[in-house]
């Protein structure tokens with residue numbers, strides 16, 4: 476269109492396809508390639524190092540002229556085999572969920588809608604509210620609780636501990652900062668088995684990681700609650716202000732569950748915020764086998780957990796659940812004039828998620844969580860959690876029956892830590908041998924456990940948050956560890 480003032484206006488540009496038929500065909504081809512990849516998850520190597528030829532594709536200069544849709548799609552398709560391996564049935568490393576093919580539909584829908592869930596009144600917000608209400612129901616939190624979908628437990632922990640910290644100052648510190656606070660140094664408590672994200676949250680919140688006391692654990696790797704009480708008393712006597720106890724429902728090293736009921740009792744008696752890191756373990760409430768040990772969750776002030784771990788939602792999706800909506804909102808709420816709500820129209824839908832966390836722009840993670848729960852239901856998802864625990868127990872039995880394998884910790888949940896022990900080998904050599912066994916399993920594309928230290932010694936750590944794993948996969952793992960162990964010992 477021309478203008479009297481600008482008769483030579485050029486036609487406007489857009490990023491939309493000029494040929495929608497061609498785009499549709501291209502999208503179908505991409506979908507086929509993605510489904511082919513998913514249908515063959517069990518086949519081939521568990522992990523394929525990224526070839527130098529493909530690495531080179533990601534080392535070029537910033538493109539001034541684009542390469543176009545076809546060439547871009549060729550790059551996307553070429554990436555498909557080079558994931559971390561967590562979609563394979565024998566991926567046992569760290570704590571990775573395995574995802575589901577059907578979650579792709581939610582991701583396609585979310586990409587097509589391209590919603591921003593910082594606030595406002597639109598369909599996506601109702602989906603997130605439904606997920607929030609489901610979480611409330613799942614963990615038996617009151618009507619007055621609140622929550623937010625986030626990328627994962629690390630950021631959920633920061634949000635929770637900020638609320639715990641700010642409540643100590645009746646939220647005045649949000650304006651005045653912590654430089655001159657009337658309470659003196661704040662201190663918090665967790666177990667020696669805690670995940671590093673808790674200390675990181677202390678650091679991010681300006682408290683310093685030294686302010687986090689790591690309480691010793693018992694022989695089951697659960698926090699020693701007597702030691703906790705003694706440390707709190709000592710800190711109070713020294714003029715410090717205890718402000719949070721962080722319990723763990725599923726510790727990352729060995730899967731232990733703290734005595735959450737006792738921690739809730741201590742928090743109540745001491746008037747200290749009770750937070751639970753339930754990154755993977757909290758969803759054990761869906762499993763008949765685990766739920767009795769997780770009864771203390773419903774007493775927490777805040778709970779951080781992930782949908783991308785034991786609910787197998789595609790990466791990434793975590794959640795922060797807060798007992799007090801008011802505390803939660805007062806920790807983050809800030810509504811400048813350009814974000815003002817309204818009774819009607821698009822700016823309605825109060826309160827907005829931006830009032831419950833640090834982010835304004837937020838993607839539609841809620842949809843894939845909703846879709847996973849809606850399609851599969853809690854009964855099936857819970858049964859899969861039980862299945863993984865039974866598989867870990869089965870692996871523990873295989874280990875105990877094996878001449879060269881030693882169990883390093885009780886199998887409390889879904890994690891089995893053990894090591895290969897060659898005859899007459901000292902601890903240090905055995906540490907190195909087990910590290911090498913794990914690397915060989917990964918490089919040879921057989922299985923992907925990770926390693927950790929248990930009581931100071933290197934262990935092969937098998938975490939099963941994988942709905943594709945079978946007992947046959949675990950038998951194969953043991954067989955291959957034996958083979959590699961023998962080969963490496965013969966070489967040394």
Ligand SMILES: Cc1ncc(COP(=O)(O)O)c(C=O)c1O
Nearest residue numbers: 570627628629670725727754781
């Ligand atoms: C017990 C525990 N807490 C926290 C985290 C951090 O979670 P995320 O990676 O989702 O930030 C993990 C990750 O494995 C974990 O196992």
